[in-house]
Amino acid sequence: MIKVDISNVWGQLSLPDLLAIEKEVSNAHMTLTQGTGAGNDFLGWLTLPTAEETEEMRRIQAAADRIRATSDVFVVIGIGGSYLGPRAAIELMQGCNHNINKGKGDPQIFFAGNTLSTRAWNELLRLLEGKDFSVAVISKSGTTTEPAIAFRGLRWLLERRYGTSGAKKRIYAITDPCKGALRQMADEEGWESFVIPPAAGGRFSVLTPVGLLPLAVAGIDIRQVMSGAYEAMEEYNNLRSFENPVWLYAGVRNLLYRNGKAIEILESYEPGFRMFGGWWQQLFGESEGKDGKGIFPVAAEFTPDLHSLGQMIQQGERNIFETMVRFDAPDQKMTIMGDYKNLDGLNYLEGKTLDFVDEKAYLGTLAAHVDGGVPVITMDMGELNDKKLGEMFYFFELCCGVSAYILDVNPFNQPGVEFYKRNMFQLLGKPGYEA
Numbered sequence: 001m002i003k004v005d006i007s008n009v010w011g012q013l014s015l016p017d018l019l020a021i022e023k024e025v026s027n028a029h030m031t032l033t034q035g036t037g038a039g040n041d042f043l044g045w046l047t048l049p050t051a052e053e054t055e056e057m058r059r060i061q062a063a064a065d066r067i068r069a070t071s072d073v074f075v076v077i078g079i080g081g082s083y084l085g086p087r088a089a090i091e092l093m094q095g096c097n098h099n100i101n102k103g104k105g106d107p108q109i110f111f112a113g114n115t116l117s118t119r120a121w122n123e124l125l126r127l128l129e130g131k132d133f134s135v136a137v138i139s140k141s142g143t144t145t146e147p148a149i150a151f152r153g154l155r156w157l158l159e160r161r162y163g164t165s166g167a168k169k170r171i172y173a174i175t176d177p178c179k180g181a182l183r184q185m186a187d188e189e190g191w192e193s194f195v196i197p198p199a200a201g202g203r204f205s206v207l208t209p210v211g212l213l214p215l216a217v218a219g220i221d222i223r224q225v226m227s228g229a230y231e232a233m234e235e236y237n238n239l240r241s242f243e244n245p246v247w248l249y250a251g252v253r254n255l256l257y258r259n260g261k262a263i264e265i266l267e268s269y270e271p272g273f274r275m276f277g278g279w280w281q282q283l284f285g286e287s288e289g290k291d292g293k294g295i296f297p298v299a300a301e302f303t304p305d306l307h308s309l310g311q312m313i314q315q316g317e318r319n320i321f322e323t324m325v326r327f328d329a330p331d332q333k334m335t336i337m338g339d340y341k342n343l344d345g346l347n348y349l350e351g352k353t354l355d356f357v358d359e360k361a362y363l364g365t366l367a368a369h370v371d372g373g374v375p376v377i378t379m380d381m382g383e384l385n386d387k388k389l390g391e392m393f394y395f396f397e398l399c400c401g402v403s404a405y406i407l408d409v410n411p412f413n414q415p416g417v418e419f420y421k422r423n424m425f426q427l428l429g430k431p432g433y434e435a
């Protein structure tokens with residue numbers, strides 16, 4: 001179980017505060033699991049994890065094996081909830097440089113359709129030069145502009161390179177079972193396709209084929225991921241007290257918000273966690289930021305961001321709280337060696353491991369920020385493995401649903417996202433948006 005420690009927030013809230021919010025947390029969790037709250041037609045994610053391997057998981061694995069055998073590169077097209085989860089998972093498990101020295105058998109994985117940058121497109125074309133590649137196009141609505149443009153370009157490229165029937169074997173569509181342009185195209189063109197359950201909203205879809213196909217192509221064991229999520233579903237939905245870390249996190253972040261802490265920084269000392277922070281940022285930002293309310297979620301990486309955001313956190317406006325995520329150190333250690341001249345003055349660390357230094361940096365930062373009036377929630381994830389990944393995804397999704405109901409907003413819509421699209425379509429002259 002993930003351990004949430006709130007011993008470093010007591011300066012900012014009291015036991016009576018915490019006890020007072022317990023009923024609200026309990027109600028929010030019940031509203032979620034009984035499906036009686038706003039947006040209750042989007043609760044499919046709550047019961048997605050399965051203990052057994054499903055037929056769909058077998059089909060995903062078979063597609064992934066085919067892609068791995070035939071492709072130097074796998075391009076995953078999607079944006080928002082159709083992109084952040086798989087990228088977060090792959091970078092957390094395999095590091096930011098996971099693509100180096102990869103090819104057929106264990107392909108490189110690039111993400112596209114998450115930007116309108118021509119430079120990024122040109123870079124992708126360079127990366128694909130002379131490489132065999134396959135494409136997954138992911139869009140729940142099937143109509144989102146950024147992925148649609150990227151897919152049109154990559155499909156053209158695939159068809160030029162492999163012919164129409166060769167390209168067909170290299171395109172995988174992940175979309176709604178019935179609706180949208182992508183569903184219609186997949187059915188008409190005969191591409192292999194997977195379904196995003198209509199009742200699982202984009203940012204809650206990582207444990208569907210949206211996340212599972214890219215993860216399987218990356219060589220991550222999706223049965224283990226699902227098993228971790230399944231155990232999380234069982235455990236975190238059945239413990240109805242503050243012993244449940246979901247309750248503690250959701251309750252405390254809402255209390256801090258009520259006390260004027262409107263910004264939450266989720267941070268880890270793992271560079272591979274940065275994109276996971278991006279996934280979390282979208283999950284909480286799009287779910288809670290509405291009706292003039294919401295905690296502004298910011299993802300940061302320590303220690304690098306201590307050299308950029310550290311000053312602001314330590315002495316800027318006191319409207320921030322932090323959630324620090326820790327993992328067990330890996331087995332393979334780096335030991336600092338001695339140097340007989342010691343010109344860099346590092347001999348005092350001779351024989352110590354990098355983990356040891358990292359731990360002290362963490363403890364030192366924690367003490368400094370708490371002294372500076374910043375409440376810090378700490379999360380001990382334990383060992384990082386495929387199962388833990390599934391647990392973490394389910395844990396944060398559940399925290400988000402509970403927290404948003406405490407805040408009294410509908411976690412499952414995103415009406416604000418449409419505003420920029422409407423303006424853009426009007427400027428682009430899209431039929432139907434002239435007025």
Ligand code: PA5
Pocket residue numbers: 079080081082138139140141142143144147201202203204286414
């Ligand atoms: O969480 C959401 O619903 C959004 O972030 C969507 O995932 C994002 O807008 C992409 O939408 P679609 O999958 O329909 O292309």
